[in-house]
Amino acid sequence: MPIPGQTRWHRLEQRQAAIKGLLLGATIISCGSVLAILGFLGYFAVPIFSQGHLAEILSWDWRPFQGRFGILPMVAGSLCLAAAAMGLAFPLALGICGFAHGLGPQRLGRPLLGLIHFMTGIPTVIYGFISVIFLVPLVRNIFPESTGYSWLAAALTLSLMILPTIVLVIHAQLQQVDVRVRLAAAALGFSPAQTLLWVLAPMASRGLWAAAVLGFSRAIGDTIIALMVAGNAPQVPHTLLDSIRTLTAHIALVVATDSTSQAYQSIFACGLILFGVTAAVNFALRRLQTRASGAMRHD
Amino acid sequence: MIKGISCLAKACSWLAVVVTLGAVMLFLGFLGAKGLNTFNLTLFFGQTPPWEAITGHLPVWHGIWPACVGTVVLVLLSSLLAIPLGLASGIYLAQYASGSWKSWFSLAVELLAGIPSIVMGLFGFALILFLRKTLAPQANTCLLLSAVCLALLVLPYLIVMTQTALEAIPGELRLVGLSLGFNPWQNLVHVLLPLAGRGILSGVILAVGRAAEDTAVILLTGVVANAGLPAGILDKYEALPFQIFYLAAEARSEGELAQGFGAALILLILTGALFLGAYYLQSTFSRTWDQKKLII
Numbered sequence: 001m002p003i004p005g006q007t008r009w010h011r012l013e014q015r016q017a018a019i020k021g022l023l024l025g026a027t028i029i030s031c032g033s034v035l036a037i038l039g040f041l042g043y044f045a046v047p048i049f050s051q052g053h054l055a056e057i058l059s060w061d062w063r064p065f066q067g068r069f070g071i072l073p074m075v076a077g078s079l080c081l082a083a084a085a086m087g088l089a090f091p092l093a094l095g096i097c098g099f100a101h102g103l104g105p106q107r108l109g110r111p112l113l114g115l116i117h118f119m120t121g122i123p124t125v126i127y128g129f130i131s132v133i134f135l136v137p138l139v140r141n142i143f144p145e146s147t148g149y150s151w152l153a154a155a156l157t158l159s160l161m162i163l164p165t166i167v168l169v170i171h172a173q174l175q176q177v178d179v180r181v182r183l184a185a186a187a188l189g190f191s192p193a194q195t196l197l198w199v200l201a202p203m204a205s206r207g208l209w210a211a212a213v214l215g216f217s218r219a220i221g222d223t224i225i226a227l228m229v230a231g232n233a234p235q236v237p238h239t240l241l242d243s244i245r246t247l248t249a250h251i252a253l254v255v256a257t258d259s260t261s262q263a264y265q266s267i268f269a270c271g272l273i274l275f276g277v278t279a280a281v282n283f284a285l286r287r288l289q290t291r292a293s294g295a296m297r298h299d
Numbered sequence: 300m301i302k303g304i305s306c307l308a309k310a311c312s313w314l315a316v317v318v319t320l321g322a323v324m325l326f327l328g329f330l331g332a333k334g335l336n337t338f339n340l341t342l343f344f345g346q347t348p349p350w351e352a353i354t355g356h357l358p359v360w361h362g363i364w365p366a367c368v369g370t371v372v373l374v375l376l377s378s379l380l381a382i383p384l385g386l387a388s389g390i391y392l393a394q395y396a397s398g399s400w401k402s403w404f405s406l407a408v409e410l411l412a413g414i415p416s417i418v419m420g421l422f423g424f425a426l427i428l429f430l431r432k433t434l435a436p437q438a439n440t441c442l443l444l445s446a447v448c449l450a451l452l453v454l455p456y457l458i459v460m461t462q463t464a465l466e467a468i469p470g471e472l473r474l475v476g477l478s479l480g481f482n483p484w485q486n487l488v489h490v491l492l493p494l495a496g497r498g499i500l501s502g503v504i505l506a507v508g509r510a511a512e513d514t515a516v517i518l519l520t521g522v523v524a525n526a527g528l529p530a531g532i533l534d535k536y537e538a539l540p541f542q543i544f545y546l547a548a549e550a551r552s553e554g555e556l557a558q559g560f561g562a563a564l565i566l567l568i569l570t571g572a573l574f575l576g577a578y579y580l581q582s583t584f585s586r587t588w589d590q591k592k593l594i595i
Contacts, residue, residue, distance in 0.1 A: 095315020221415030
């Protein structure tokens with residue numbers, strides 16, 4: 001005959017195990033979805049390799065009606081746009097972080113960072129919309145030879161979108177620097193500006209790298225601004241006023257215009273490239289983080 | 300020399316702040332100036348009488364009401380899918396997972412967080428292509444598919460915010476419940492979750508905001524410009540972000556453009572309010588723990 005207390009204990013144990021199992025199941029579904037996404041992209045990209053279209057897709061010519069499906073112009077477009085946006089946003093972000101951490105008046109630092117925080121919440125499509133209505137005609141007026149839908153307009157808009165990400169990463173990194181370091185610098189007679197430039201900035205240098213990498217991946221991953229503002233001509237740009245097409249916009253355009261199966265294969269190749277880039281960024285960030293935390297904690 | 304560099308750096312930082320603020324103010328001011336004038340019943344319902352439009356008796360042409368409803372339904376559906384899954388995963392990672400499994404799971408969550416939204420949309424599109432080839436030849440892009448893909452997009456936010464909120468609780472408080480005889484589940488439900496509530500809630504709000512604003516995912520998974528009110532979860536639908544995207548390219552008259560401004564302003568107010576709510580909760584949450592640390 002079982003002892004009543006014991007069965008109750010047993011039942012409680014079983015319930016604990018069941019709850020743990022349920023939570024584990026949810027975690028496996030969440031994490032397995034990454035594999036599912038990679039699997040589907042891979043499954044639809046397989047014909048590229050098995051039918052020997054690889055050389056065709058890795059070419060510089062996108063003319064689907066003549067049977068040319070090269071995606072390299074889009075790779076170049078993505079890189080050009082992301083690089084230009086980073087080139088604009090990164091110095092601005094450095095300036096803003098410097099301003100909030102000693103170069104500007106202390107009272108203005110918090111509201112400034114609050115505004116930057118708020119900027120992360122502005123929908124991308126709104127940046128794109130205002131850009132189409134306001135910035136594109138402006139570019140067209142200043143440079144009459146251009147349609148306005150250009151590398152330049154897209155880079156300006158995109159830099160505004162990735163700016164908060166970069167600022168917040170650098171800011172977090174600067175905040176992690178030990179208070180004692182600041183106090184020591186102040187005790188040695190450093191002004192706040194000097195502390196930032198000669199003490200904090202060198203200590204947070206890995207954070208700068210992390211911010212750059214993260215900002216770059218945000219810029220590569222953006223679809224809507226590129227699609228709305230960059231003009232979408234599948235070509236390698238020569239000047240800032242040329243129209244360009246990114247990998248992300250290319251995917252959206254091909255799906256929307258519903259063309260041949262080989263065009264579809266090419267967009268799955270684009271998807272795999274984008275997945276690979278973001279995965280590489282993740283691994284780079286992991287390495288930077290482990291090293292940065294090693295460098296920061298001396299005690 | 301040192302003074303010179305400091306001065307130069309100060310000047311540059313002022314310049315950066317002024318340029319950024321100027322650009323943001325220009326953007327938002329432009330939107331505000333053009334958008335506020337468009338706020339009236341015509342913006343939402345066009346020429347349809349409002350009550351008939353809300354109850355769905357009469358279709359709405361030239362109004363953004365169907366898009367508003369579409370966005371709300373879409374966000375609710377994807378929250379329904381993502382929130383239980385995200386919270387459960389976050390709880391597991393914070394409370395139960397350990398060792399190399401924990402780091403593998405965390406890696407997967409980070410990878411998921413990094414996937415661009417267009418790739419998430421492409422996944423949904425591929426899913427439909429796959430279903431057409433295999434199980435259901437009739438399958439087509441629809442509201443449910445968009446909700447699933449959006450749920451995957453916001454899932455990592457939910458997981459990470461839940462996990463960090465739980466892990467931020469000081470060790471002493473974790474042990475109190477257990478030492479008084481709670482089992483781990485009771486401790487979680489009666490002690491840890493209430494303590495982490497604000498942090499988790501701010502994660503949920505952020506996720507909702509993210510789902511409401513994303514355009515790239517729905518672009519590939521079934522949104523259209525003229526569907527009217529969503530008829531069912533297996534039908535096409537309209538959504539605010541897509542309406543803005545569509546009107547930017549296709550607006551043929553001043554009226555349609557004004558509609559675009561109105562829609563953009565509404566979306567901004569919606570996501571802005573969600574964002575500020577999340578920010579407020581998050582800041583009060585972290586302040587609580589700072590005070591607690593001081594007492595202990």
